Amino acid sequence: MNATYDVLVLGGAGVDTIVYVPELPLPWADSHLVERGIEARAGQTGDFVALGLSALGLRTHHLDLVGDDPFGDLVRAFHRDRGLPFTGVPATAGTKRAVNLVGPDGRRLSLYDGSRAAAEDRLPAGLVGSLASASRHAHVSITHGCAEALPVLRAAGVTISTDLHDWDGENPHHEPFAYGADVVFVSCAALGDPERTMRRVMERGRAEAVVATAGAEGAYLLTAEGLTRVPAVAPAGPVVDSNGAGDAFAAGFLFGRLSGEDPPRCALYGAVAGAYACTVPATRAAAIDRAGLLREAARLTASGADGAPAPGAGRVSPPGP
Structure with missing residues (x-):
């Protein structure tokens, strides 16, 4: 049976409220003048992964809890305007919100509103199963429900990230x-010993690949073949915002896997998709397309800058945060 979707x-x-601040950490003061404005826009981790996958030509469907409120309207419009299939299950606690403080160097501090998760809100099992059965793969956010x-998803037989x-x-x-996903992405930001955590994920779970991203230092890839370093890719333009870079990395990786x-x-x-995301202001939503991704990957490979490990490459220890 041919799948309707590549990724669920x-x-x-x-919805994130973006605030460009003069520096991070933000010094204590009674007030700060924000020159670049304050803007609320739809786009959190699942939204950006769906956008990135779709831009790369993968048939994508997004499913989540969303409120019957103005913020939910922004989420629905985000998908509708970009031709992204979206199913919104009513959320009694309202649409998820966050505030992102973005510094001049593109670093981000996110403040998540934990009150937008009602214990009774769930994604209906029948709906999840139906969409999963029509998909090749499922990417699961760690958000409520x-x-x-x-x-x-496992019963439907799809692979999971x-x-x-x-x-x-x-x-x-x-x-x-x-421990329940076939591909696991994690940031090094809060890991005291990234390699130990990566290996524990593989030992206790079902992961075939674990990726730990480390920002400008690149990333680390753990498979049955061992641990290797993935060099960072230099962005083609100025780094203006790191928001969504991890989501773009996941989308690029999954495009390759599928x-x-x-x-x-x-x-x-x-790495190529993540570098592109760093050149996009947080108030916009844009992702690298398939042609751009393949062109840049081919250029890096031809120049020997893709960081592909040599056969028999030795053990690589990722840094602490």
């Missing part, structure tokens, strides 16, 4: 996702 994205729909969907974001390696909320590429090539695609 679960969770991670919401998604952990309960993992057994349904997840992004643990700034997991510290200890918070139990992340464990069902970490295209039949080996893990190092997938990681190169992720």
Whole structure:
């Protein structure tokens, strides 16, 4: 049976309020003048992964809880205006919100509103199963209501990926996702020993690949072949915002995986997509397209700058945060 969708994205729909601040950390003061304005726009982790996958030509459907409120309208418009199929399940606590403080160098500090998750809100198992059965792969956000969907996805027979974001390696909320996915993304930001955490994910779970992103230092890829370093890709333009870079990396990696590429090539695609995202202001939503991704990956490979490990490459230890 031919799948209707390449990827089903679960969770991670919401609205961010973007505030460009003069520096991070922001010094204490009674007030600050914000020269570049304050703007609320749809686009959280699931929204950006869905956007990135679609821009790369993958048929994508996004499913999440969303409120019957003005912020939910922004989320629905985000998908409608970009031709992204979206199913919104009513959320009694309202649409997920966050405030992102963005410094002049593109660094970001996110403040997430934890009150927008009602215990009774769930993604209906029947709906999840129906969409999963029509998909090749599912990417699951760690947002409210998604952990309960993992057994349904496994029963549907799809492969699963997840992004643990700034997991510290200890918070139990992340464990069902970490140990229940075939591909696991995580940031090095809060990991005291990234390699130990990556290996524990593989040992305790079902992951075939674990990727730890380290910003300008690149990323680290762990597979059955061992741990290798993925060099950062120099952005083609000025770095204006790191918001969405991890989501873009995940989209690029998954594009490679679903295209039949080996893990190092997938990681190169992720690095290229993540670098592109850093050139896009947080108040916009744009992702690299397939032609741009393949062109840049080919250029890096031809120049020998793709960081592909040599056969038999030795052990690589990722840095601390």
